[in-house]
Amino acid sequence: MKKKFFITGTSRGIGHSLAIDYLAAGHSVIGCSRSESTINDPNYCHYIVDLSSEESIRTLFFKMREDDVVFDVLVNNAGSAFMNHILLTPPKDVEKIMNINFVSLFHITKESVKIMRANGESGRIINLVSIASSLNIEGESVYIASKSAVSAFTRSMVRELSPFGITINAIGVPLMNIGLVEKVPLHLKETILSKQGFKRFGETKDISNVISFLMKEESSYISGQIINLAGVPI
Amino acid sequence: MNYESISQVIINTIAEHKELLGIEDSQDITPSTRLYGENGVLDSLSLVHLIVEIERAINLELKIEVSLSDSKAFSQERSPFRTIDSLTSFALTRLS
Numbered sequence: 001m002k003k004k005f006f007i008t009g010t011s012r013g014i015g016h017s018l019a020i021d022y023l024a025a026g027h028s029v030i031g032c033s034r035s036e037s038t039i040n041d042p043n044y045c046h047y048i049v050d051l052s053s054e055e056s057i058r059t060l061f062f063k064m065r066e067d068d069v070v071f072d073v074l075v076n077n078a079g080s081a082f083m084n085h086i087l088l089t090p091p092k093d094v095e096k097i098m099n100i101n102f103v104s105l106f107h108i109t110k111e112s113v114k115i116m117r118a119n120g121e122s123g124r125i126i127n128l129v130s131i132a133s134s135l136n137i138e139g140e141s142v143y144i145a146s147k148s149a150v151s152a153f154t155r156s157m158v159r160e161l162s163p164f165g166i167t168i169n170a171i172g173v174p175l176m177n178i179g180l181v182e183k184v185p186l187h188l189k190e191t192i193l194s195k196q197g198f199k200r201f202g203e204t205k206d207i208s209n210v211i212s213f214l215m216k217e218e219s220s221y222i223s224g225q226i227i228n229l230a231g232v233p234i
Numbered sequence: 235m236n237y238e239s240i241s242q243v244i245i246n247t248i249a250e251h252k253e254l255l256g257i258e259d260s261q262d263i264t265p266s267t268r269l270y271g272e273n274g275v276l277d278s279l280s281l282v283h284l285i286v287e288i289e290r291a292i293n294l295e296l297k298i299e300v301s302l303s304d305s306k307a308f309s310q311e312r313s314p315f316r317t318i319d320s321l322t323s324f325a326l327t328r329l330s
Contacts, residue, residue: 062299065290114286163279 003215004071006030008051008108009078011038013179014128017204018075018211019044030071032060033078045069051078051104052096061111070119073215074112076105076127076150081183082143094142101146106153109168116166122220123166126211127154131172131232135195139188151226158224167220171210172228177201197231206230235296235329241265241322247291248284248318255280265318271310278308281315292325300328 005022009015010031019029019039028043037046047063050056079101082093109125116123130147132140154170161168175181175192181201184192193199206229213219226234248255248263257263257275268274270281285302292300302325306312314324 058299058301062293065293114290117286 001217002027003073004028004030005073005075006032006069006071006112007075007077008032010046011035013077014173014176014204014207015075015077017178018077018208021204021208028071030064030069051108052100054103054107057104057107057111061115064115070115071112072116072119072122073124073126073211074109074116075211076108076125078104079128079147082146083139083184083188084142085139086141089142097142097146098149101143102149102153105150109153109157113161113164113166117164120165122217123161123164124215124219125157125161125166125168126214127151127168127170128173128207129154129170129226131174131196131228131230132192134172134228134232134234135192137188137192137195154226155224162223165220167214167223169214169223170226171207172226172232172234173207174202174228174230174232177203195232200230202229235298235326237322237326239296240292240325240329241318243291243295244288244318244321244325247287251283251287254283254287263318265322267318269317269321270308270313270315274316281307285315288321288325292329298329300325302328 005027007015007019007029010019011033015031016038019031022029023041023043030045031039032047032049034048034050036048039046047060049060080097082097084093105127127150129150133144133148133151151170154168157168174196175189210227214222228234245263248257252259255276261275270276276284289300289302292298304314307315315321
């Protein structure tokens, strides 16, 4: 059954790759990013938004309502990587990372639920978090805290969203062969890979496989779960 | 934008969504109707539904974007959503 996706952060990396894959599979995709669309497909609709700005997100959803946009699946993909030692981390960087990785996700989720609740009992929210939260990698404490906030949000939202028939789950993304991995130093990549159960980079299909499972009608009884990839236990 | 127009949007929205909100058809909806808190006609989930529907109705009918989120939403004594009157006044402050 064809679905309508809303994927945040579709200009590059995982979000871009997921959008291309779902479009190729015949689904419709709404995407957003700070820049113009890099995807040219009749079933793709793009909005420009600054996810670090609540006002920009409110404007995004105002436009969506004007355009009568509806969607079944929200993939909260957009986020920012960050590595630094706590003693060298300016407080403003903590606020920035928490804002882009958690607060903006809160705003997007809140406004999306208002749209998805009107679709009947089929809504799916999938948050992309990180296996780093389970591995406690040094130098990633702020990034891990921001992603762990999303995991906690995912678990605790279940009871608030279940009356609307909406499930919310998270996928613990491993070290990937695309996207934010470019910012990760080589020695850290080796450390993370050595701690994964499977010592390879993740691929988009590893993520889309879990999304496809969670999208199924039969998965309407699964919510509040964090599914780590790469053989990393929670 | 005035008190009467906002109040009317709220009353119309409640009337339109009585089943969703768990309000009996026979229940009269007037500006003094207790919505939430002691003797209110709504439980917390119905209140969530109502507020979202009112935001949507204001957006559609009055062409104005408004957020009615509030940190005291579920306060039994201080919720701005206790009555249609208090909700109308609250919405007006958000629209001003």
